[in-house]
Amino acid sequence: MVNVRTMKPIPPLLANIEEREVLRKIKKQKLYLLALLLPFILFIIGFEIGPLVAMLKDSFYADDGIQVTIQQYLTIFKSKFYLQAIQNSLVISLFSAVTSVIIAVIAAYSFTKFSQKIQNRLLMIANMTSNFEGIPLSFSYIILLGNNGLFTLLFSKLGLDIFAGFNLYSWTGLILVYIYFQIPLAIMLIYPSYQGIKKQWKEASSLLNGTALSFWIHIGIPVLLPSIAGTFSILFANAMGAYATAYALVGSNYNLLSLQIASLVSSDVSLRPQLGSAMGVLLAATMIGAMWFNERMMRRIRRDLR
């Protein structure tokens, strides 16, 4: 081995002191950088973590705000009314998510049959209409299908009573509007995974004596499945948390979890913030569960389609 240390220069005597000086400077600089992070940390504590913790804490207090108790949770699970709200929210979310996913799976597949240019146009339409939600969307449905809606009047004049038993301001109406804003989102989420199904896979499958059907059963659907499941969980969470659409359409006429929470924490008549907090915690837990599920599914997709 060659000795490379023969020509080592003599280090200056002051090196130690200089070194310390420099290290102090580096530390000072890091402190200065940390100071720049302060506004971010304040916002996170003040408007994200703080409120969540406050809500969690508040949910374990009695209505007087002094006594620590799990009474609020018991109230929810004993009350027919609140259980009904939760059930309604769950059913609407599940139903709208399932329907939208099915429609999106079929529609996105149809998209892939067109030229790239048309596909881009279609995606743009999906993207644009996905922004049509909340109050404006509800309004649109009111003027089309409400009591004096264009279609309602038109069809009754034409003697067609498809909409005779239909009431927009009810469960069916809510479902219809929810599905409308879920479909474009579902398409945008599912479409990319069709791109992941490579043409060569189909070719390989057919060279190995597979039929189109067996390709979809053994390869296509299994590959799409995580993406479908992930999309479903996002749509479900989206519907669970939806407030504006329901508020505009049914006001407080329909018993939904999000509408109940709103009236418990901000209305003038039925103010019970601790109970609202407890319901908020339940809703947040559902949402985080759904997001966690989606994250796991996405991880699988990324692994599969690498």
Added chain:
Amino acid sequence: MKSSLAFHKVIVGLLVIYLIIPLVGTFLFSMAGKWDHTILPESYTVKWYIELFQDERFYRALQHTLFLIVVTVGLSVVIMLPTIFIITVYFGKWEKWLQAASMLPYGIPPIVGAVGLIKVYSDGPIQIAGTPWILVGAYFITILPFMYQGIRNSLRTVNAIQLVDAAELLGATKFQAFRTVVFPNIISGILVSTLLSVALLFSEFAFANLLVGGRFETIQIYLADKLNKSGHLTSAIVITYYSIILLLTGTVLKLTFRKENAPSLLKG
């Protein structure tokens, strides 16, 4: 295979009609003079738009919304840029915390966020419930995931850490490196997430209604209030509002599309 293509055409056609009808309906309604028993309106008019544009309350609501957007998005850019830059470049091990904090709002719907915000800010030392400032805070968190992803991805795309290394070796200070080589290269990436955030805040209703309501009327609150009044006028508001959203998202799409097609800036 021909019949199968026809099938897909029908599917896509139905879907597009389904998605477009509410928009077209609202648009026609906003332009309609008399319209009760025909498929298309019997006469057209722009008087609803004239009425709308003469409504001072509409302008005030628009002003309020724009104020909130400018303040929130501005604050977000000013705070998030250095934060993400400093953490990715100098405190790499904290990156996962930054990511967790930034992505959490994705899983928290406004209705849940509002519960805690009302609790924290309706009494105690900082009483800002009912003022626009609580909305600024709430909106800062609402757009956090978008701003975070936009800025972080831009920093990665331009390989910011290496650019800073190179600049420092050429004699630049950290601040100079950020200003001269990082910032100019990520503006377009930030622009996209900024516009997305603007569109998002433009259509935000839940926080506005629950935290502030009529005390600081935003465009969405105004719209909700008009919902049960003149249908034609409300249609005009919806269409005006939606045009602004379209303009914003259209710009975003165009920018993203252009970026994808542009030659990659850093080869190798």
Added chain:
Amino acid sequence: MSYVTIDQVTKGYNHQVVLENISLTLKKGEFATLLGQSGCGKSTLLRSIAGLEDVNEGSIFIDGKDITHLSPRNREVGMVFQSYALFPNMTVFENIAYGLKMKKAKDIKSRVTRMIELVDLIGKEQSYPHQLSGGQQQRVALSRALVMEPKVLLLDEPLSALDAKIRKNLQKELKRIQKELDITTIFVTHDQEEAMTMSDRIFVMNKGKIVQSGSPTEIYTSPVNTFVAKFIGNYNVLSIDVFRKLVQSTEIDGNEVAIRPEVLQLVAAGENHLDLQANWDIKGTIKDVSMTGNVLRYEVETEESAFLVDDLHHQGKMLEQGAQVHILVPKKECIMLAN
């Protein structure tokens, strides 16, 4: 007189040692290469010299000055990155002028222009990096570093993103510019051929240590251990027991024997002109022949071990697979490895 001195530098992240007690010295104007596989610590060492990484222990001196704790901007070193790190928002001219501007230097224009001439980029001054080819980008990165007249030029695998042909040209060009400016250069690569052609001195690194240093010829002809022997050439490395059995002789010692494939000679069985004075003779069978243009590579199986034998590709002189052969091993080409 040593110009660059690295003295017992050690670095680790969370219990993992990346650089272990590294010491080396370079003369002014020397072209030194850090050679090793990915993860051997060569890039970390380079980045430590640049000040982009902190070291835990040890010191780094350039031109007699301790730079161990200086920030990168005060070290007077230039660096070319693997992906060049050109500033995408600036033209070629602006990229090269950047450092001078930061230093508020005078006559920026003439210095940049001279540099552009040196690296042959005339006419590309106003182009943006994405409009240039890989090779041109590389030249910009090089001149951006050189225009600062750094005391040491650091090159972090600057040619690895280019295709073979451009790479060969740029190797020559780089060497020319380095000689012209007489600039002390530290080059990092995992490509032993590149290291051989470019360097005055090579430091072979493995697992955070320098395992051997010397001129390219020294490194190639006398590797100090198995790792270097295998990494630097396609050495046949045999344990001493196996080798003794094969040549039926005990006049050798050490631990292992390393023999380069191109010093071996194949003779078809039956021929009798064997020089057994200077060579050992091992009998074997040809298991495989492959041809890389100018070289024929034989895989020869013997009783104890397989040998790689390289032969220049002469017309019609190819031995068939399955042929019985003698392998002639020149005695003086056998390198005894101690470990």
